[in-house]
Amino acid sequence: MVRGALVALILxxxxxxxxxxxxxxxxxxxxxxxxxxxxxxxxxxHKIAGEIYVDELNKGHGLLGRPVEWVLLDDQSKxxxxxxxxxxxxxxxxxDLLMGPYATSGILAAMGVAQRYQKVFPHHSFGMPHLAKYExxxxxxAFGPEPNRTVPTTVFDALAATSNPPKTVAIVTSKFSxxxxxxxxxxEVAEKRGLKVVLYLEYEFxxxxxxxxxxxxxxxxxxxxxxxxxxxxxxxxxEAMKKxxxxxPRHFHLFPAPGPLALAPDAKNALSVTVFxxxxxxxxxxxxxxxxxxxxxxATKANVPYPYVETQVAGSWAAWQCLEAAVTATxxxxxxxLAQWLKKNRVDTIIGKLRFDGPNNYGDDLFRVKQVQDxxxxxxxxxxxxxxxxxxxxx
Amino acid sequence: MPxxxxxxxxxxxxxxxxxxxxxxxxxxxxxxxxxxxxxxxxFALALLGAYLTYQLGHAFHLAPWLAAGLIVPAFFAxxxxxxxxxxxxxxxxxTSLLVTFGLAVILESLIQWFWTADYRRYETPWASAxxxxxxxxxxxxxxxxxxxxxTLAVATWAWLRFTYVGKALRAAAEDPAMxxxxxxxxxxxxxVLSGISAAYAGVAGAFIALISTLAPxxxxxxxxxxxxxxxxxxxxxPVGALLAGFLIGVSESVTMAVAAPAWAPLVSFSILIGLLVxxxxxx
Numbered sequence: 001m002v003r004g005a006l007v008a009l010i011l012x013x014x015x016x017x018x019x020x021x022x023x024x025x026x027x028x029x030x031x032x033x034x035x036x037x038x039x040x041x042x043x044x045x046h047k048i049a050g051e052i053y054v055d056e057l058n059k060g061h062g063l064l065g066r067p068v069e070w071v072l073l074d075d076q077s078k079x080x081x082x083x084x085x086x087x088x089x090x091x092x093x094x095x096d097l098l099m100g101p102y103a104t105s106g107i108l109a110a111m112g113v114a115q116r117y118q119k120v121f122p123h124h125s126f127g128m129p130h131l132a133k134y135e136x137x138x139x140x141x142a143f144g145p146e147p148n149r150t151v152p153t154t155v156f157d158a159l160a161a162t163s164n165p166p167k168t169v170a171i172v173t174s175k176f177s178x179x180x181x182x183x184x185x186x187x188e189v190a191e192k193r194g195l196k197v198v199l200y201l202e203y204e205f206x207x208x209x210x211x212x213x214x215x216x217x218x219x220x221x222x223x224x225x226x227x228x229x230x231x232x233x234x235x236x237x238x239e240a241m242k243k244x245x246x247x248x249p250r251h252f253h254l255f256p257a258p259g260p261l262a263l264a265p266d267a268k269n270a271l272s273v274t275v276f277x278x279x280x281x282x283x284x285x286x287x288x289x290x291x292x293x294x295x296x297x298x299a300t301k302a303n304v305p306y307p308y309v310e311t312q313v314a315g316s317w318a319a320w321q322c323l324e325a326a327v328t329a330t331x332x333x334x335x336x337x338l339a340q341w342l343k344k345n346r347v348d349t350i351i352g353k354l355r356f357d358g359p360n361n362y363g364d365d366l367f368r369v370k371q372v373q374d375x376x377x378x379x380x381x382x383x384x385x386x387x388x389x390x391x392x393x394x395x
Numbered sequence: 396m397p398x399x400x401x402x403x404x405x406x407x408x409x410x411x412x413x414x415x416x417x418x419x420x421x422x423x424x425x426x427x428x429x430x431x432x433x434x435x436x437x438f439a440l441a442l443l444g445a446y447l448t449y450q451l452g453h454a455f456h457l458a459p460w461l462a463a464g465l466i467v468p469a470f471f472a473x474x475x476x477x478x479x480x481x482x483x484x485x486x487x488x489x490t491s492l493l494v495t496f497g498l499a500v501i502l503e504s505l506i507q508w509f510w511t512a513d514y515r516r517y518e519t520p521w522a523s524a525x526x527x528x529x530x531x532x533x534x535x536x537x538x539x540x541x542x543x544x545x546t547l548a549v550a551t552w553a554w555l556r557f558t559y560v561g562k563a564l565r566a567a568a569e570d571p572a573m574x575x576x577x578x579x580x581x582x583x584x585x586x587v588l589s590g591i592s593a594a595y596a597g598v599a600g601a602f603i604a605l606i607s608t609l610a611p612x613x614x615x616x617x618x619x620x621x622x623x624x625x626x627x628x629x630x631x632x633p634v635g636a637l638l639a640g641f642l643i644g645v646s647e648s649v650t651m652a653v654a655a656p657a658w659a660p661l662v663s664f665s666i667l668i669g670l671l672v673x674x675x676x677x678x
Contacts, residue, residue: 038610208412208617209647212648212656213651219401236607265518303511
């Protein structure tokens, strides 16, 4: 009797395991990332996030019971190449679904291809919502439809709530499209709020000589420096200013490489914006508890110096969550069906509930202000999203 | 109107940036001018030198000058080996562009494979150190790089001008057949020069490691400006490369200080185009 029950239990367990494991031809999801080139350091974070997501899907039921294969190509940080590779993914590799590349220029290039072939197009790092006219694109860089207005407003609100809000502002920005777009918006917002913009400079993406720019900022001597950075520019700017024996009282970095800035000795109290950091209330969001330890493990193994989940990684994870939610809910791989579902439904993601029913498929601006404190990023504004006990530290 | 302090600081910054351009340009100028090889892999070698300096310092706590003491002779040997390969396959001035481009891509991939695409920063106590001269600040590491560039440029110029090997190399670059008829063993001298060019890449790499944050794609960041420096300075002319580095560095820096920073590349490349139009014989 007992023996029979044991055999039955083993058989049931075996059958359940066999049923749960994904089977059949894989669902192929195609995309590119800047695995080489100037955007590669940040794209590496998106690669790790995507790999973890696909691995976790395949450890579970896959998608629609089928295993998932991520066909990932290297776009070398070049939008022109990105466009060609998405064309290849759709026409030659014949992938079932698409996942967007990293950064605004590449996403814009790939979006045109997705539109031509009417493919649903989730993406995670696009900073110019007014240019995204394709009805089947789904952004998880949750800037809202007007980040040039809302992001600077959030930042200046945070500063205004301090005991000594700034009166003068210097804005130095890369000409990289999304950085320039939001930084020029910051100038308008600052002026509307009665702040004096004492310096506004634009520099070429890939600039090497930071000494002259640092000298101009020092000469302007602002209360607050907004740096429209991409990647390492902010670190280099801070180092160059330090060499002139100058540190701005407050400095904000738009799209920094999160690790190097948090760990830089000159970046104490640096400000930036984020949709996720590894502390409450964000850790209660869908998938956060699962991703954080997995990312820590993989990123450490990949020799990433700052192995913490923050806005880049979380944005990437959210894009995969949206794709999975749409496929699971509709039980379909039809692009139009998936797009209709995403337009009509909110998706519970690691960065919060996302909706795509606003202008150009943008929903709410979920960006919060964060600050480097003790070598780690913590959210400091709005207060309800601040890390426990954290507040915006004064200069 | 920019203040005099701002102008002065931008000139200092430009001179120091120009020193680094010159340090990178020295090896390239020698190889292009005297070996007739346009060595695009020079930039990859410099970045490899930077990563090795970082690795030796970070993992083995080796001081950067000691690391350079290991890297520079190793790179000299690597330069000799590279030239053996180039000579074996009869690489010409034109094909060298393709071959060394491929080599640079391979080196970039190797760097990325070993150190990943993520940024690497070699933190040292001197990273932010400066010397104060009146109202101006002179960053110590950049000054050291600039002085090294000047020393190497002058020493190389003297070597080319006053030694037998130098004269033989210049003669062979002018007319290999005639130099050979006078007993110049260009093949042997070319190995030495190729080694020196690669060793200079190692020196530049050590300073890049100390001054910059490293990422594999940085290989291509210097390409345009350093080529402009080499051409303006004159091929195979080390002192010319130094002066051209200063010219480009200061013109870019002053443009950044008095006008829109985005115009800086426009100014330096306008100088190059103007020079090529007025004195096309320089290339």
